[in-house]
Amino acid sequence: MLARRRMTFVSLTFLLFLALTVAGYWALKRRNLQNGFLVAASYLFYGWWDYRFLGLLVASSLVDFAVGLALERTDSPRRRALLISISVVANLGLLGFFKYFNFFAHSAQAAASALGFELSPFTLNVTLPVGISFYTFQTLSYGIDVYRRELRATSSLIDYLAYVSFFPQLVAGPIERATNLLPQFQRSRHLDPLRVAEGCRLVLWGFFKKAAIADNLGRLVDTVYGNPGAHSGGAIAVATIAFAFQIYCDFSGYSDIAIGCARFFGFDLMRNFAYPYFSQDVAEFWRRWHISLSTWFRDYVFVPLGGSRRGPRRTAINIFITFVVSGLWHGAAWTFVIWGAINGLAVMIKPLLPQGPRRSPRETPGGTRLIPDPATLTRILGTFALICLTWVFFRASDVETAAAMLVRMFSFAGGTGIAAVLRDPRHLAGMALVVVLIVVEWTRRDSPDVLRCSRWPLLVRMAIYTIMLWATVLLLPPSQSPFIYFQF
Amino acid sequence: MRPLLSKLALFIVIQMAVLAAVIALYQVDHSGFLASTHDKRARLAKLSSPKVILVGGSAVAFGFDSPAIERSVGMPVVNMGLQGSLGLTIKLREVEPFVGPGDVVILSLEYQHYAGQILEGLTLWGYIEQRPGVLGDLGFRELKVLADSGQLYLRNLATGAARVLVLGQGIHAHPPYTRRSQNAWGDVIAQDTVPHPGLGDLEFHLRPFSERKVDAAMEALRELNHHAQDVGATVYIYFPPLPRGRIAPADEARLLDLEQRLASATSIVRLNQVKDATLPEDLFFDTLYHLTRRGQKINSQRLITALSARIHAPQPGAPH
Numbered sequence: 127m128l129a130r131r132r133m134t135f136v137s138l139t140f141l142l143f144l145a146l147t148v149a150g151y152w153a154l155k156r157r158n159l160q161n162g163f164l165v166a167a168s169y170l171f172y173g174w175w176d177y178r179f180l181g182l183l184v185a186s187s188l189v190d191f192a193v194g195l196a197l198e199r200t201d202s203p204r205r206r207a208l209l210i211s212i213s214v215v216a217n218l219g220l221l222g223f224f225k226y227f228n229f230f231a232h233s234a235q236a237a238a239s240a241l242g243f244e245l246s247p248f249t250l251n252v253t254l255p256v257g258i259s260f261y262t263f264q265t266l267s268y269g270i271d272v273y274r275r276e277l278r279a280t281s282s283l284i285d286y287l288a289y290v291s292f293f294p295q296l297v298a299g300p301i302e303r304a305t306n307l308l309p310q311f312q313r314s315r316h317l318d319p320l321r322v323a324e325g326c327r328l329v330l331w332g333f334f335k336k337a338a339i340a341d342n343l344g345r346l347v348d349t350v351y352g353n354p355g356a357h358s359g360g361a362i363a364v365a366t367i368a369f370a371f372q373i374y375c376d377f378s379g380y381s382d383i384a385i386g387c388a389r390f391f392g393f394d395l396m397r398n399f400a401y402p403y404f405s406q407d408v409a410e411f412w413r414r415w416h417i418s419l420s421t422w423f424r425d426y427v428f429v430p431l432g433g434s435r436r437g438p439r440r441t442a443i444n445i446f447i448t449f450v451v452s453g454l455w456h457g458a459a460w461t462f463v464i465w466g467a468i469n470g471l472a473v474m475i476k477p478l479l480p481q482g483p484r485r486s487p488r489e490t491p492g493g494t495r496l497i498p499d500p501a502t503l504t505r506i507l508g509t510f511a512l513i514c515l516t517w518v519f520f521r522a523s524d525v526e527t528a529a530a531m532l533v534r535m536f537s538f539a540g541g542t543g544i545a546a547v548l549r550d551p552r553h554l555a556g557m558a559l560v561v562v563l564i565v566v567e568w569t570r571r572d573s574p575d576v577l578r579c580s581r582w583p584l585l586v587r588m589a590i591y592t593i594m595l596w597a598t599v600l601l602l603p604p605s606q607s608p609f610i611y612f613q614f
Numbered sequence: 615m616r617p618l619l620s621k622l623a624l625f626i627v628i629q630m631a632v633l634a635a636v637i638a639l640y641q642v643d644h645s646g647f648l649a650s651t652h653d654k655r656a657r658l659a660k661l662s663s664p665k666v667i668l669v670g671g672s673a674v675a676f677g678f679d680s681p682a683i684e685r686s687v688g689m690p691v692v693n694m695g696l697q698g699s700l701g702l703t704i705k706l707r708e709v710e711p712f713v714g715p716g717d718v719v720i721l722s723l724e725y726q727h728y729a730g731q732i733l734e735g736l737t738l739w740g741y742i743e744q745r746p747g748v749l750g751d752l753g754f755r756e757l758k759v760l761a762d763s764g765q766l767y768l769r770n771l772a773t774g775a776a777r778v779l780v781l782g783q784g785i786h787a788h789p790p791y792t793r794r795s796q797n798a799w800g801d802v803i804a805q806d807t808v809p810h811p812g813l814g815d816l817e818f819h820l821r822p823f824s825e826r827k828v829d830a831a832m833e834a835l836r837e838l839n840h841h842a843q844d845v846g847a848t849v850y851i852y853f854p855p856l857p858r859g860r861i862a863p864a865d866e867a868r869l870l871d872l873e874q875r876l877a878s879a880t881s882i883v884r885l886n887q888v889k890d891a892t893l894p895e896d897l898f899f900d901t902l903y904h905l906t907r908r909g910q911k912i913n914s915q916r917l918i919t920a921l922s923a924r925i926h927a928p929q930p931g932a933p934h
């Protein structure tokens with residue numbers, strides 16, 4: 127459990143911290159000093175949650191820094207293999223201990239019990255360090271990239287620590303590759319007004335998605351998922367749709383704020399979401415959803431398994447394995463494994479079928495027409511419906527509950543209905559904002575920057591930003607929820 | 615760079631103007647529960663020593679019948695109980711300057727205070743609305759909590775201003791959570807004027823504590839005790855009652871653990887024991903620690919009995 131209070135992006139503390147850090151950073155003229163300052167600020171940001179876990183972050187960073195340097199100095203294949211094994215074992219060992227120990231202990235006990243053996247339960251009361259799944263993947267990818275000779279190891283510890291700990295993306299991504307972010311720490315940055323303005327818009331849009339939409343939808347979702355047996359099939363379906371948008375607004379909101387904040391310091395982080403709910407098949411969805419993680423698994427799991435080089439059947443199996451592993455990454459529970467497996471099944475069918483169009487996340491999703499043709503609309507809605515079904519496993523407390531919820535949903539079971547669930551003004555406001563979100567994103571889907579409207583008069587833009595900001599403040603729920611992806 | 619800065623400046627000016635309008639419209643609730651701090655502080659400042667000062671959160675405000683205590687011990691009483699979520703140090707700092715020779719300070723703190731677990735940002739903001747001067751006395755932990763909840767306070771300001779704009783009035787509390795629901799001593803006395811909600815299925819829980827926070831709480835208690843001893847006053851701890859049968863075994867073990875830590879970390883005399891500090895659940899008004907009028911009387915009688923044995927007992931070295 128994440129028991130302690132962390133410095134969340136949607137807080138006055140973070141705004142003060144950000145303002146002071148930006149000011150301090152640009153007051154320093156030399157790149158090395160700026161990087162050192164960012165490391166200190168990032169450690170303060172992380173330590174605000176629990177300073178004791180800073181040691182893990184530093185340890186994970188140092189292992190791969192040392193491995194990188196050692197890899198750079200040797201051409202011996204055996205020695206290189208040994209070095210990268212150290213990195214993999216150290217990072218996955220850290221992750222395994224803190225995240226998966228109890229899961230595997232429970233599962234082993236259950237499996238033994240099913241076979242007629244009784245194992246005494248042995249679990250540990252461990253706190254999951256926030257961001258561990260993100261920064262271990264980031265340091266791991268650095269080591270692997272150096273091993274593959276796709277990247278030269280850096281000899282500057284400060285640059286490297288700044289790359290791993292950069293606070294905007296430290297605790298929930300985007301999971302940056304060293305090939306993209308590290309070189310940015312190795313060159314001088316300058317304050318670019320356009321990028322700062324872009325950053326401001328992204329931060330504002332991210333705040334709106336997280337605080338106004340996701341947190342209000344979260345109340346609706348918690349009400350229904352907290353007591354699914356009392357709710358009708360329709361209410362469960364509405365809550366599942368609400369969860370689909372809650373998790374999207376929560377995580378893409380976080381990513382927007384992270385990317386926006388990074389712009390204030392002159393950095394470009396990778397795009398993490400590209401209007402995923404306008405996808406026309408599940409494979410496209412996964413090219414548009416949590417892009418930094420999807421591409422990580424593609425490059426470090428799917429490709430080493432053989433990728434698509436060994437024929438359609440083997441490709442399909444590799445896709446399935448990759449998705450199951452991705453499910454396990456999301457959480458140490460069978461619900462996540464099943465969630466990954468269902469997504470894997472939906473994507474693995476594609477290589478087995480005659481080749482259709484492969485839609486890139488850079489393309490405008492759903493085509494360029496304002497009103498989509500019926501076939502496109504059907505594909506979008508069908509994909510969304512399928513994704514929603516998988517979210518039931520993602521959100522439910524356990525597999526039995528998820529299965530029972532699906533049964534209630536499809537048997538049109540009675541109980542507290544949709545009208546009763548939407549009677550709470552905040553629930554209704556959350557769903558109304560979903561409609562606003564869909565309209566805004568659909569009309570702006572040709573650009574990664576939703577709020578960009580530079581051709582509009584300045585005062586109109588200011589009015590829009592002001593209304594958004596104060597609407598966000600007014601719609602803040604009385605108790606804020608932590609970002610969902612913090613638990614991973 | 616200049617166009618950006620001018621746009622940024624314009625944006626900030628607009629937001630400041632909106633914020634100024636929000637603050638101008640917002641009405642501070644001078645009739646709410648926290649506003650009773652003015653009356654309590656005024657009484658505390660007015661009373662001369664020796665006096666009895668009851669210190670704590672709403673467990674104290676809802677927990678005692680001060681006139682009965684006053685009659686029994688023969689000293690004027692002030693009930694400084696306000697709200698548990700203000701945290702421990704604010705409560706102790708508030709009374710410390712007023713502790714004088716012969717005073718009796720009764721700490722009837724919610725158990726979470728001994729573990730340093732209650733400090734809630736919005737309550738702190740609400741208190742600062744009443745007493746802006748307290749801002750200068752806050753420590754790092756309180757300032758951190760304030761900053762962490764600043765966005766929620768801003769939301770409260772905006773909501774309050776919107777209500778004034780739309781409905782023509784701000785947010786007002788209802789009895790017994792109003793200033794007028796308290797008597798001149800500072801006890802909440804309006805429980806009988808409103809329906810009695812009861813505890814429902816509420817249970818007492820105490821989270822596992824952090825050593826650091828327990829140590830900090832003990833240190834704050836020791837400081838007050840030293841100060842009291844220096845001026846010739848006495849500090850006592852009186853554990854507030856919890857509903858019988860609503861404490862899980864694990865929580866009970868934690869309570870006893872806290873009691874032991876308190877005994878070993880401070881020399882403050884305890885007037886009762888945790889295991890005896892329970893009452894039937896029907897004596898609780900709407901939540902844990904909040905007693906009905908009858909509950910207040912029973913709890914006060916217990917305090918009087920324990921306290922009389924102490925303050926009327928011959929002191930070591932005193933003439934018989």
